[in-house]
Amino acid sequence: MRALMIVVLLLLPALAFAAEERYPFDDPAKRVLFVELTEELRCPKCQNQNIADSNAMVAEDLKRKVYQLVQEGQSKSEVVDYMKLRYGDFVYYQPPLNLITLSLWLLPLAFVLLAVVVLVKKRKRSKETNAHDLLAEAEEWLEKDK
Structure with missing residues (x-):
């Protein structure tokens, strides 16, 4: 029983890393931008939760779109402007x-x-x-x- 517990505890960090690798990046700067954006964009469905922490379907869609836009080389302001145009100012934690x-x-x-x-x-x-x-x-x- 103790050995099983040790194995599970050793595998937990690997599970967290595997979950994060859903969006692979070649450039570390793009990864940083993606993480920053997903923490600054609010889930339209959830109450005051960013899309990085939300499991709602719309948050997953937003993460995929942010990933796509970052991979295309768009800047932070371009991605935020796209999201605000589509979902309104509510989606960004720093409203104008x-x-x-x-x-x-x-x-x-x-x-x-x-x-x-x-x-x-x-x-x-x-x-x-x-x-x-x-x-x-x-x-x-x-x-x-x-």
């Missing part, structure tokens, strides 16, 4: 700064500022009301004392 992404950052801030303004005005109004009520009450007491 445009009106939509800017609104995603600024709308929550605007709501917080609006809430602060409303609370300040409400508090100011309640202080004025309290001061007016106190003044009216003091005048009532003065009238009673006469």
Whole structure:
């Protein structure tokens, strides 16, 4: 039993290496680019998981397409542009700064500022009301004392 366990433990790294060799590269720079791209591209089906870690069918398709484009000699920006054109900005973890992404950052801030303004005005109004009520009450007491 112990010998079997040792054999399995010794074979585990080989299995990991075999799984990685599904996409063979002649040029080490292309391999690095492929790994970088698959870690930076998001799976359209999975929730916040890159295509390198996803086992979804669409992620496998994306990996094959990235492999094909890298093998054709396309640059990182060309591959990213192709994927964004096909799947939208969601597929890339670093979305561009445009009106939509800017609104995603600024709308929550605007709501917080609006809430602060409303609370300040409400508090100011309640202080004025309290001061007016106190003044009216003091005048009532003065009238009673006469």
